[in-house]
Amino acid sequence: MPTKLYIIALAAILAAGSLAAPAFAQGMRDSTDKGTLDITLDPEWGADGNTKFHVRFLNPGTDEQHLHQDYGFAILQDGQEVYRAIDTQTNSPIIHNVPGQATFPFTFQENGDYVVKVELYGTGLPALPTSESVEFQVSVTPEFPTGALGAVAAVMAGAIAVARIKLKR
Structure with missing residues (x-):
């Protein structure tokens, strides 16, 4: 399950990165x-x-x-x-x-x-x-504002952390 979450997070970050190119x-x-x-x-x-x-x-x-x-x-x-x-x-x-x-x-x-x-x-x-x-x-x-990439990365990192905490329970 965590591997699937990592793949989804990576795909989201890469998709956001592609939006940064004018x-x-x-x-x-x-x-x-x-x-x-x-x-x-x-x-x-x-x-x-x-x-x-x-x-x-x-x-x-x-x-x-x-x-x-x-x-x-x-x-x-x-x-x-x-x-x-x-x-x-x-x-x-x-x-x-x-x-x-x-x-x-x-x-x-x-x-x-x-x-x-x-x-x-x-x-x-x-x-x-x-x-x-x-x-x-x-x-x-x-x-696409480059600062938004940091926000996307932070949200994804938070989602991963929450998922890992829920998995340990």
């Missing part, structure tokens, strides 16, 4: 709608909604970074733009990128479903104009 998108890749480039989006999730979006521009079907692109980066919620990256040198929403990768910090103010949109305006030097984009779906959900 439900966020990781490592996404898609082609622009005309297939000019493959774009990867790799969110790096931090505390309190702080996120860094790592974007890479790749030659189609390869992991080779494409050099020189003019693009835009935006985050939308319910079709409304909540963030747009601006080129700090030109104060323009069209950003020129040389190395084929960029990082955008953003803090989510609320949970929900978002769209991260990368718009490609041109590639190469001189830039060959194009007008295409790719969208990535991102869900921001509440994190």
Whole structure:
């Protein structure tokens, strides 16, 4: 009987531990709608909604970074733009990128479903104009508080102790 209780307690603790992992998108890749480039989006999730979006521009079907692109980066919620990256040198929403990768910090103010949109305006030097984009779906959900795991463990330990005391009687 005590072995069965230990297995149940362990299963409960492991189930609670699986809830502690935030439900966020990781490592996404898609082609622009005309297939000019493959774009990867790799969110790096931090505390309190702080996120860094790592974007890479790749030659189609390869992991080779494409050099020189003019693009835009935006985050939308319910079709409304909540963030747009601006080129700090030109104060323009069209950003020129040389190395084929960029990082955008953003803090989510609320949970929900978002769209991260990368718009490609041109590639190469001189830039060959194009007008295409790719969208990535991102869900921001509440994190399971790690303190709750301690509470679950304490409850399970108490249940085990009570069961052992009852078994000794």
